[in-house]
Amino acid sequence: MKLYKGLVAAIVEALQEIFVKHRQADRIVEQLLKSNKKWGARDRAFIAENTYEIVRWWRLVKYAAEVEKASYSEDLWRIAGVWMIIKTHHIHGENFEILPEWPEFEGINADSVEERYQEGLLIRKIAQSLPDWLDDLGESELGSQWSEQLVALNRPAPIVLRVNTLKSSADEVKGILGAENLMEVAQNSNALILKKRQNMHNNDAFKQGFFEIQDAGSQMIAPYLDINPGMSIIDACAGAGGKSLHIAALLQNSGSVLSMDIDDPKLGELKKRALRNGVTNLETMHIESEEIITTLSETADRLLLDVPCSGLGVLKRNPDTKWKLKPDFLTNIRNVQWNILSTYSGMVKKGGKMVYATCSILPSESEEQVKKFMKSRRKDWKFISEYRTSVSEVGFDGFYMALLERKK
Incomplete structure (x- = not known):
């Protein structure tokens, strides 16, 4: 996985807005992706995906990075670098290549990251990345179900379409988007899951009101x-x-x-x-x-x-x-x-x-x-x-x- 400094810098900028300035992640990512017209679809996908995943696993990544409180730019660069190590090895299942020799990544040791990461996985509130008080609350209300719900909630959400029956039908939407690109939802013929994530708001069928984006x-x-x-x-x-x-x-x-x-x-x-x-x-x-x-x-x-x-x-x-x-x-x-x-x-x-x-x-x-x-x-x-x-x-x-x- 080759890293480009401008794209990683964009992720760091997003993290600063979300965690230091306490702004909403979806709005920040949307604004950021519009800020540079030179970024292609893959660049935008890289920024959005990694920003959201770092937010999702924030506590675990901070633990692996040995960052107590991420208040400064150097902390966020370190967190971004540590995330790239975790993502490459544990999510993509690839052998990790050394991080680029950027000054911002100086001092990051892959072996130390791995050791801390494995330690963090043994503690639920760190492994599933949530605050102490929320872990306590969830366990008090849901008991043994809390752990399995947490695991499920940390999986990225699928993109689900709701066919607008005032203008279209499931078969028509399948014909437009390609049936091979969609999965049906059991017991709801008008709910269709996109097999591959993509921005549907620019799709002509969406603009014509043939479907809405709405979770099943x-x-x-x-x-x-x-x-x-x-x-x-x-x-x-x-x-x-x-x-x-x-x-x-x-x-x-x-x-x-x-x-x-x-x-x-x-x-x-x-x-x-x-x-x-x-x-x-x-x-x-x-x-x-x-x-x-x-x-x-x-x-x-x-x-x-x-x-x-x-x-x-x-x-x-x-x-x-x-x-x-x-x-x-x-x-x-x-x-x-x-x-x-x-x-x-x-x-x-x-x-x-x-x-x-x-x-x-x-x-x-x-x-x-x-x-x-x-x-x-x-x-x-x-x-x-x-x-x-x-x-x-x-x-x-x-x-x-x-x-x-x-x-x-």
Whole structure:
């Protein structure tokens, strides 16, 4: 593996932004890849892949590099060099070639790196690269399942497409992209996995709205609402609207979809996506106060509450989340979840249904919130079912969903 200094320097720059300036990894990588028009596709792939993998294995690589706190440029260069040793030997299975004789790599000894790496693999929180407090929390909530979930969450996420049935079909998308380049997802004919990672946002079929990029676990949530054409549906934590678009497709552009969120710019992005998808039954509403929720009392046949959460179920695609999370955030977000569930549920008509969903693997954000709700609202609500996608079993993101019915 030949290293080019300009590309490694770009990785170091990204790490500085992510870990020293505490910026989001996906935004940094996106901005960085646009900064140099001379980089080709392979160069960009090298920068993105290695940046994300170092972020994913940050604690293990720091341990192998004998860097306690990476605050300076020289620390980040050392970490990048040590990662190249680990990647070459343990991921690619190749004999390691000596690092280039760059001043930034001076003092890195491959034998010492290997010794420290093997030591780190014996300690779960180092081997799986996460903070002490998060390892303790996961074990306390998931017990023996925590270790296997961690291993699965540290595998890179596949790119999954959701066929937009308003404009296309699975067979048509296969014909355009090549069936040999795609894998089907069991029990979901409209979910297709790309065999080889590539940027699909510039693909003509994507620009025409034939498909969206949406994890297979996420694609299970909209159907869980038990939707029939003609219904009035509210997606109350819509964000940029991936699930709203799926709901509109399931409605076959009949009925209505009201996509709500406290983040108005995200709703603006949803409007653009809806236009591309050929969605005509969707409106957006900015939640400026809880009075808006009151005005919509008993108006929805179906309500989706895909609530804000820790994001621990989607670490495969957002590995920097585990370094940005703090214990106080989890306490606060559980309070937010409860407020949304207990307040927004009033928008469901009597006889209507609601799905409470999270992209967290923690029961305290998911099952326990639903149990608490049912305990306090048993007279008015009926618990129908719940489902959790297993990251370790299926390899997709970790989602929880519960279906509740408001009694007539």
